Amino acid sequence: xxxxxxxxDLPGLPATPGQTVGPFFHDALPxxxxxxxxxxxxxGAVRLHGVVRDGAGEPVPDALIEIRQADADGxxxxxxxxxxxxxxxxGWGRAATDPSGRYSFTxxxxxxxFFAVVVFARGLLDRLxxxxxxxxxxxxxxxxxxRLAPGDRETLVAVREPDGSLRFDVxxxxxxxxxxxxxxxxxxx
Amino acid sequence: xxxxxxxTLHREGESSRTQPRLDFPPYRSSLLRHPTKVLQQxxxxxxxxxxxxxxxxxxxxxxxxxxxxxxxxxxxxxxVVTGRVLDGEGRPVRHQLVEVWQANAAGRYxxxxxxxPAPLDPHFTGxxxxxxxxxxxxxxxxxxxxxxxxxxxxxxxxxxxxxFSLFGTAFTQRSITQMYFPGDPLLALDPIYQAITDxxxxxxxxxxxxHELTQHEWATGYRWDVxxxxxxxxxxxxxxxxx
Ligand SMILES: [Fe+2]
Numbered sequence: 001x002x003x004x005x006x007x008x009d010l011p012g013l014p015a016t017p018g019q020t021v022g023p024f025f026h027d028a029l030p031x032x033x034x035x036x037x038x039x040x041x042x043x044g045a046v047r048l049h050g051v052v053r054d055g056a057g058e059p060v061p062d063a064l065i066e067i068r069q070a071d072a073d074g075x076x077x078x079x080x081x082x083x084x085x086x087x088x089x090x091g092w093g094r095a096a097t098d099p100s101g102r103y104s105f106t107x108x109x110x111x112x113x114f115f116a117v118v119v120f121a122r123g124l125l126d127r128l129x130x131x132x133x134x135x136x137x138x139x140x141x142x143x144x145x146x147r148l149a150p151g152d153r154e155t156l157v158a159v160r161e162p163d164g165s166l167r168f169d170v171x172x173x174x175x176x177x178x179x180x181x182x183x184x185x186x187x188x189x
Numbered sequence: 190x191x192x193x194x195x196x197t198l199h200r201e202g203e204s205s206r207t208q209p210r211l212d213f214p215p216y217r218s219s220l221l222r223h224p225t226k227v228l229q230q231x232x233x234x235x236x237x238x239x240x241x242x243x244x245x246x247x248x249x250x251x252x253x254x255x256x257x258x259x260x261x262x263x264x265x266x267x268x269v270v271t272g273r274v275l276d277g278e279g280r281p282v283r284h285q286l287v288e289v290w291q292a293n294a295a296g297r298y299x300x301x302x303x304x305x306p307a308p309l310d311p312h313f314t315g316x317x318x319x320x321x322x323x324x325x326x327x328x329x330x331x332x333x334x335x336x337x338x339x340x341x342x343x344x345x346x347x348x349x350x351x352x353f354s355l356f357g358t359a360f361t362q363r364s365i366t367q368m369y370f371p372g373d374p375l376l377a378l379d380p381i382y383q384a385i386t387d388x389x390x391x392x393x394x395x396x397x398x399x400h401e402l403t404q405h406e407w408a409t410g411y412r413w414d415v416x417x418x419x420x421x422x423x424x425x426x427x428x429x430x431x432x
Contacts, residue, residue: 012277012278012279013275013277013278013279013416014207014389014390014393014416015207015208015277015416015417015418016364016366016393016394016414016415016416016417017207017208017209017366017385017390017391017393017394018208018209018364018365018366019209019352019365019366019367019381019382019394020216020218020365020381021352021354021365022352022367023300023302024290024292024298024300024302024303024352025290025352026300027290027298027299027300027314027315027316028288028289028290028315028316028352028354029288029290029354054221054222055220055221055222055225056221058221060222066363068236068237068239068240068241068360069236070235070236076235076236076239077242078239078241078242079242080242080243080244080245080246080247081244081246081247082241082243082247083243083247083248083286084246084247086246090241090242091236091241092241110236112234112235112236114236115236116236116237116360118360118363120365121222122218122222123216123218123219123220123221123222123223124211124219124222124223125209125210125211125213125216125219125223125381125384126208126209126211127363127364127365128224129237129361129363143231143232144229144231148229152226172221172222172223172224173221173222173223173224173225177224177225177226178224179226179229180224180226180228180229181228181229181230181231182228182229182230182231183230183231183232183233183237183361184230184232
């Protein structure tokens with residue numbers, strides 16, 4: 001099967017290619033409270049969680065998810081401290097999947113429309129970007145969601161669970177394959 | 190046989206792609222883990238344009254030396270690996286986090302799922318991190334990792350490599366990759382490395398031996414620069430840029 005066309009090469013310096021995160025990252029990338037953008041007891045704390053699955057619907061136990069988000073007021077923090085988690089809200093977190101493919105973050109609901117999400121996994125040759133939109137907003141107004149078919153759009157919207165948490169499953173392949181993103185000029189502003 | 194598959198895919202495929210193919214059947218684990226839909230191109234929003242910030246509260250200076258984490262010296266060829274992290278316009282990525290992990294000199298990870306019957310080194314975890322300096326330079330002291338077998342196909346061996354995790358100035362530049370060593374005969378046989386179909390792009394993952402970096406009676410030196418995708422067209426100045 002021919003591969004899908006990749007992003008066009010950019011003018012300027014050619015980028016260094018990505019490679020898979022492989023199976024042996026767990027001693028290096030995860031760290032204590034990596035997935036706790038806020039302590040769980042924080043008023044307004046919410047869990048963003050889900051399962052990463054492959055094209056056969058099997059859980060992916062060796063994936064790594066990172067999120068980047070605004071705070072509750074919509075401001076994107078640019079402060080250090082994510083690796084020590086001893087102070088303020090940094091707006092970034094990291095969670096490896098467990099043996100059943102589950103990941104979980106404790107955070108606050110962003111003032112913006114979505115969590116920016118990046119996915120790494122063994123077997124995945126380069127990272128994938130996606131978005132986890134908050135449910136219940138005016139999604140028709142969003143420039144990305146408004147142009148997607150309903151089935152595709154659904155893959156990008158987190159589901160409010162009865163316990164108040166937000167569930168966002170990632171399907172790397174298959175009928176419910178998540179919509180993944182590329183950015184013009186490699187994300188240049 | 191896997192080498193045959195790789196050669197066929199290289200002949201058939203586009204040869205001028207910077208990034209690896211996500212669907213590369215010689216790498217068996219990619220079969221069910223690559224997306225089949227076209228990536229949706231979208232203009233990044235603020236939250237995607239602002240990378241997380243890391244600082245000296247996050248990373249201590251000793252974390253860049255993987256040879257001093259134990260009570261004794263790790264076994265192996267001591268080396269210095271250094272280079273610059275740049276954006277697509279050649280501008281340095283300043284004060285940003287670089288994380289590395291690797292096998293020991295025998296090709297064994299500390300990782301609990303590594304089954305390779307090669308010895309662990311009690312003085313080597315294979316894990317390090319550092320911040321780039323004001324000119325985008327990172328620098329690690331480590332030992333040369335060994336190649337290791339994996340179960341992709343019969344007699345499959347990964348070329349020696351160091352895993353690198355990198356952040357840019359924008360979150361859209363987030364990247365994880367692997368650095369290889371020049372002249373490694375296993376590179377030609379490796380489905381992960383060969384998933385990059387453009388030979389010039391593959392070369393960019395191979396470090397250069399640099400005798401200027403080699404330290405007399407101490408360590409050999411390798412240079413490896415990283416270019417992240419894209420850039421901000423308007424650099425945002427931070428106070429510490431003027432420090
Ligand atoms: Fe590895």
